[in-house]
Amino acid sequence: MKKYFLLCVALLIIFASCIQAENEGDEESFVTDHPSQSEDEIENERDEMAVGTAGGKKLLEFVVTSDLHFTSHDVVSIYPMTEAVQELTDLFLEWVIRRRPNALIMCGDNTNSGREDDYHLLQQKLVRVREAGIPIILVPGNHDFGNGHGDLFDKYARELCDFESEDAGSMSFSVRMPGIRILSMDDCSQNKDYYGEFSEDSLRWLQSEAKEAGDSDEFLLFLSHHNVLPGGEDAVDSQYVIRNQNLRDLLPECGVRLCLSGHKHSQEIMRYGGLYEIVSATPLASPHYFGLLSLYEDIVEYHTMQLDFSGSISTMARGDAAGNSAGFDFGPVLEEEARKNHEMLETILSKADLSGFDLREKAAISRLFEEFMNAQNMGEIALKRDEIMGNPYYDDFIEAFSDLNYGPWMKQVLENTELPGNTLRISRH
Numbered sequence: 001m002k003k004y005f006l007l008c009v010a011l012l013i014i015f016a017s018c019i020q021a022e023n024e025g026d027e028e029s030f031v032t033d034h035p036s037q038s039e040d041e042i043e044n045e046r047d048e049m050a051v052g053t054a055g056g057k058k059l060l061e062f063v064v065t066s067d068l069h070f071t072s073h074d075v076v077s078i079y080p081m082t083e084a085v086q087e088l089t090d091l092f093l094e095w096v097i098r099r100r101p102n103a104l105i106m107c108g109d110n111t112n113s114g115r116e117d118d119y120h121l122l123q124q125k126l127v128r129v130r131e132a133g134i135p136i137i138l139v140p141g142n143h144d145f146g147n148g149h150g151d152l153f154d155k156y157a158r159e160l161c162d163f164e165s166e167d168a169g170s171m172s173f174s175v176r177m178p179g180i181r182i183l184s185m186d187d188c189s190q191n192k193d194y195y196g197e198f199s200e201d202s203l204r205w206l207q208s209e210a211k212e213a214g215d216s217d218e219f220l221l222f223l224s225h226h227n228v229l230p231g232g233e234d235a236v237d238s239q240y241v242i243r244n245q246n247l248r249d250l251l252p253e254c255g256v257r258l259c260l261s262g263h264k265h266s267q268e269i270m271r272y273g274g275l276y277e278i279v280s281a282t283p284l285a286s287p288h289y290f291g292l293l294s295l296y297e298d299i300v301e302y303h304t305m306q307l308d309f310s311g312s313i314s315t316m317a318r319g320d321a322a323g324n325s326a327g328f329d330f331g332p333v334l335e336e337e338a339r340k341n342h343e344m345l346e347t348i349l350s351k352a353d354l355s356g357f358d359l360r361e362k363a364a365i366s367r368l369f370e371e372f373m374n375a376q377n378m379g380e381i382a383l384k385r386d387e388i389m390g391n392p393y394y395d396d397f398i399e400a401f402s403d404l405n406y407g408p409w410m411k412q413v414l415e416n417t418e419l420p421g422n423t424l425r426i427s428r429h
């Protein structure tokens with residue numbers, strides 16, 4: 001199972017350069033917004049969305065992200081952007097403050113390894129958001145307990161969150177806003193290992209919260225770090241999925257229609273009957289996604305956005321608590337990201353078994369591989385599946401990668417990914 005995890009992690013960082021270049025001119029991109037918007041543009045869009053959609057009046061809006069892996073240390077990472085995670089965090093939070101959502105939601109792995117100094121610095125940054133009147137809702141992730149640094153989530157992260165009630169046996173809590181109850185579920189305390197799991201007591205607390213939400217006609221939003229549903233890479237079981245076997249049946253019984261999670265570092269939306277789950281990608285890797293979730297009178301709507309690194313930021317990244325107005329140039333780290341991703345793509349291609357194919361066939365197989373990886377990285381497998389699987393070289397493409405495990409994995413993803421990962425619109429009831 002672990003090899004699939006490593007494979008997926010590797011896949012996430014492959015296509016940064018070509019994907020970003022494509023998106024700049026891609027009118028059909030799902031990217032509908034980005035952080036370089038002027039304040040007037042942001043305000044105009046908010047007004048437009050407030051007065052008119054088929055889903056009724058807009059009630060609330062949330063900015064959603066996951067797996068920031070914030071650190072102030074020089075750590076080994078597969079993501080070159082980790083070097084600039086402090087500045088990236090400033091850029092993102094500045095946009096959040098300008099956008100003025102009803103809350104900022106972060107679905108775990110908020111820090112890279114749960115170190116106290118990292119928690120402290122991240123807290124300083126998040127305090128600026130809260131002081132701007134934007135509530136913060138954090139979920140613990142396995143990395144927030146990492147490397148023997150213990151559990152500081154409660155001291156530094158939960159302290160930032162204003163909640164109505166909490167589970168006595170874990171760090172789960174609930175937040176109520178008009179028309180919605182948000183359950184920030186701690187699936188890590190029970191098992192501070194790689195897997196997510198809830199105790200029976202925590203599930204009983206969840207059920208009592210759900211009962212109250214049902215009695216109050218509140219939309220129930222379930223947040224966790226690990227996933228509730230298996231994704232396209234494995235339709236039956238997955239190492240990413242929370243271990244409680246009955247969870248995917250229990251949640252709909254409790255009235256939950258939508259879950260938000262992270263952990264995979266890739267963008268994906270899954271469905272199980274009437275239960276939907278949005279998995280947020282890490283903002284550290286291309287395409288540097290985060291999400292906007294909107295609650296309307298009749299519908300709930302989600303779409304991804306991309307960080308725009310071209311704008312200047314007021315950075316307090318390097319421990320300058322007062323902040324300063326020095327711009328930060330993301331150019332070098334983006335170039336390194338593109339170079340590294342290209343190199344990894346070339347490495348994988350070089351290991352595929354293309355013997356027995358002529359030059360034309362090799363080129364066609366390579367193109368299919370690139371198309372798959374691009375679509376996977378952008379959360380667009382469901383949109384590109386028919387085109388890829390209908391290609392006359394599809395069987396050769398799968399076969400060429402079969403000895404690397406990539407072949408079976410790509411086939412599973414293509415066959416099992418039902419929904420586009422970038423946009424969702426469901427009824428509220």
Ligand SMILES: [Fe+2]
Binds near residue numbers: 067109141143265
């Ligand atoms: Fe993570």
